[in-house]
Amino acid sequence: MTQLYDNWSRLLAEIVTPEGRVDYLRLAERREILDRVIADFAAISPDAMPAAFTGEEDHLAYWLNAYNAFTLHAIMDEYPITSVWKTRDGQFFQRRRHLAGGRAVSLDDIEHAILRSRFAEPRIHFAINCGSNGCPPIRPAAFQAEGLRDTLRTATQQFLASEWNCRIDYATRRIYVSRIFKMYAEDFAGVSGTSAEYRLGVLRFVAEHTGVAFTCIADFEVVYNTYDWGLNDSRRVPRLGPILFHESVEHFAEADGGLRELYLYEGNFCNRTCAWCTINGSPKGTYHPYRGAVLDQAVATVAADGNLKFYGGEPTLHADDVIDAIGYVRRRGFSGLISIYSNGVKAAALIRILESDPRSEAVLNYSIYHGRDAEPLADHAKAQLENWAAAHPGRLFQGYKVLFHAGSGTAMAYDRDREAGYHGIATGCVRCFPVLTTAGKFRACPFAAEIDSPHYDLGRVGSDPGQVFENYRHFRKWADDTLDPAARARGVSSCEMCHQHLAELPVPDYAR
Ligand code: SF4
Ligand code: SF4
Structure with missing residues (x-):
């Protein structure tokens, strides 16, 4: 089967840079070879001609090569683009536009139904390349069955050798x-x-x-780390800012016995009024100070080595209270990570909070930090934060750019952020961990903290932590069985369902 990949290897050698990026202008000049490669994959596949692919490595090599070739072909149909999320139909991964041995497949089909399902080989993720900067470098030659596992090991080692990965x-x-x-x-x-x-x-x-x-x-x-969806175009340098994004540290898993993460919500009092704010923050908002009983309940409810997340509203407007609250939960035995969600406007206050506890981090509002769809941070605040971040790596991050698809931003159109759909935010409930408000109530979702409805009622100060967790499990099931299907049926996102059509949904059992 090695000759199947001759054209493909020849093309890759011409268009892949030493850093594993793609010279798309060169590829455009070699379009005829790319078309021949695509025709080669269309004519044959392990499914269509099993006798020609004798071993598992033969099968695996074919699908790795096919994925990468189909990706380049799909990009060339749209080039110039700056991201695979900017294609005309937004169906880059889903559209069954590729022929493999005569069968129409999508990139998702190859990745999930074939590569991930048929081969117990996690290192495929460091061999397939979806045309984005976050992907592993693209190999400058085709994958071959012979020595494939060694090739995959080397690809993985190379990927992990980069500090971005x-x-x-x-x-x-x-x-x-x-x-x-x-x-x-x-x-x-x-x-x-x-x-x-x-x-x-x-x-x-x-x-x-x-x-x-x-x-x-x-x-x-x-x-x-964040996944950089910018096109892996050798002619565009990826923009890697000084303050990095990170995902949540903690996750929910079915077999967990308790909450790994808990939000603490002090109200929606804020020095900004973002149109899309998930909790309608504003200077007219409310603020309930932290109390010992609430903090005791928080410590009893979240794993001692888990993650407590302080948000609002704007925590820096009550920096001393937040510092006292952090000290309080530490004295009560919470040893895990403290996260502060802030707009960064009061940079000095935010830094003061961070310096009060070495196991703390802050996550900045993405839109305000970048000045996208919001008044940007003042230059002096931004500089102060970036200087502090540079001196304290791993303590200050930018938030997630598609979160405005939750909350009151649900009704707004953000065409450029199709990746929100990919991350589930524009489609289903994202199932965040629950919230304990400083007013003393457990709510199922930080984005729904201001929706005073029994749908989100998981308990209150004094509730048995085990029961709160059980209620949260049931909430997730309710989101699966009731919320998401209702949203789909109505043709809206699940967050929009919560924020605008909640009355249509039956109250879950736990909240009755
Ligand atoms: S998004 Fe953040 S900064 Fe903007 S109003 Fe809401 S709480 Fe305030
Ligand atoms: S769908 Fe509802 S519960 Fe889920 S994240 Fe959005 S607002 Fe929260």
């Missing part, structure tokens, strides 16, 4: 890894049960492919 911070005992490890967590954790197993699965995999002893990092936190 794997950085071990021994001082803070954290590992920052590519979001690929979160998107496909089950592929790295084997038979998954708890969120602890997912974490250990990632750590084992990283240890095995970096040469770092697993025992040295076994108790490190795993933090997921």
